Amino acid sequence: ADDFKAFNGMNSNPDAKGTNKQQFVSSVKGWKNNIDYFSISRTKGAYPDAIEYDNDSGFWVQTWDQIKGVHKNTGVKIDMPMHRLYLVNKDNKISRIVTYDDASVWSEMRDAFNPRKNGIIYNQHENINTVRKMVVALEHGDADKAFSYFTDNAGFTNLDMPQGESNTLAQEKASFKAMLKDWTIDSIDVVGFPDYLEYESPKLKIVMSWWDARLTRKSDGKKVTLPLHLVHYINDDGKITSEIGYYTMSTLK
Template identity: 50%
Template sequence: MKKILLVFALMTTFITIAQKKNGTIYIEHPAIDVVNSFTQAFVKGDTVKLASLLTDDFKNYNGVSTNPSDKGTDKAKYVKNSYRWFDELDYFSISDFPGAYPDAVEYKEDNKDGEIWVQTWDLLKGVHKETGVKFTSPIHRLIVVTKDNKIKTIINYNNEGIFNELRQSFSDRTNGTIYNHHENINTVRKAVYAFENADLEKALSFYSDDAYFLNINDDLDKPETKDDVKKIRQEFLDAFEITSIDMIGYPDYLEYEMANGRVVMSWWDFHLVRKSDKKKITLPMHISDDFDEDGKIISEILYFNRAALEK
């Protein structure tokens, strides 16, 4: 028992010795007020105010840069570039990320100039005026504020992927081929017309065994399986007589370059008679079918107004 107590005492002493304070964290501080003023000026495009809050030797750094020789952006260039955000984005805003707030850190060691590090966790939002690209991105900033309440350094951490879409949106780019005749279109027609003739077995034979099904009237986070849909569609056939299903226009088969997508989009009028009261119903429907490389339907989503079946 004495040995156990001795070990515990030594561990407690070691833990106590291992801890060492190196400053103070503030939730309220003049440096935070400076950063808030800076952010407001940045969003408003107030370059005069912005420049007044920066030291002459100010530098901005990209926190996710892979360039070990990055010398940062100087004050003049940073102020000029900052205006582009205001000028090129509609609905531009920078706000605290939900649940977050800035901290001001005053380090004790290696801080002979009395500088404060302000850490922010923000949400940047806006819509690019020319391309319509939407920005909704968390950003993290480390900002050094001098004892004269001037910003000396900013290190930005943000998702640069949002700029990829922006850059690509300035020029036209094809993304595959659209067909109005294709074997996958034939497959959709055969599946729909098999259903028109109440041949569920044949209709569902065009789908892969692990296909999933969505309906715009239901929870899109809870897809149905092939077995589920077989029961649902049988219940539909029990409740309605299909007098005909007519194609509207023509289907499109889209074969995408990106992600190798294969989609048939088709439009239909379902002419029905409700068996319970003999009411005639015309139900417009849009069907979107995804295909695998073997020509099987792997997912399907139906767009129609369910209320039209219940009136």
């Protein structure tokens, strides 16, 4: 319709004027020109509804769709539901569209055009020292000391675990001691240097480190080098609350 208007259903501004037909068409062209692998498909199990109200203003058509694509310039992935209301007038012309979607996706896209710092990276810090001391204790088979750097409710994951599962402190300590029955730790050598990341948003304190654990199997003297990438979350008291281990113990089998 000539008096067409499009509105953002998530906009709480009572004075919002919406966009006219020309502006809406321009935004549609922007999707086509700026999004790779673009698709709109009906949400599984949903179908459009047409509603005619008593005020005789026309038909309201409701749709539920899934938008997918990748923004060309920023690489931001789009995979979100979109709900739209279309007002179809007596001349069978669309006079209004109200769109409900995930505004955070568009916000991330806009933000991605501008460089922004998000905290500080340290290559020397007391939290790095904590991780170093913990690893050195592991190297010497001192489980009590090594695991004393963790909080009592710390969680542990590695690549051998199904997603969503984790070990408790007691389980991880017992697993380490069980490994020592069959293997001798010759050394755990740092690769490169650890990084301590103090994020601004969200407020997180993380130490990332890389190691080569050199082990000898007691039964036959077989030597193995186990690469480790460890991510440790640190609380404000300097204790480790979580360990994510990017390694697999299948190397030792």
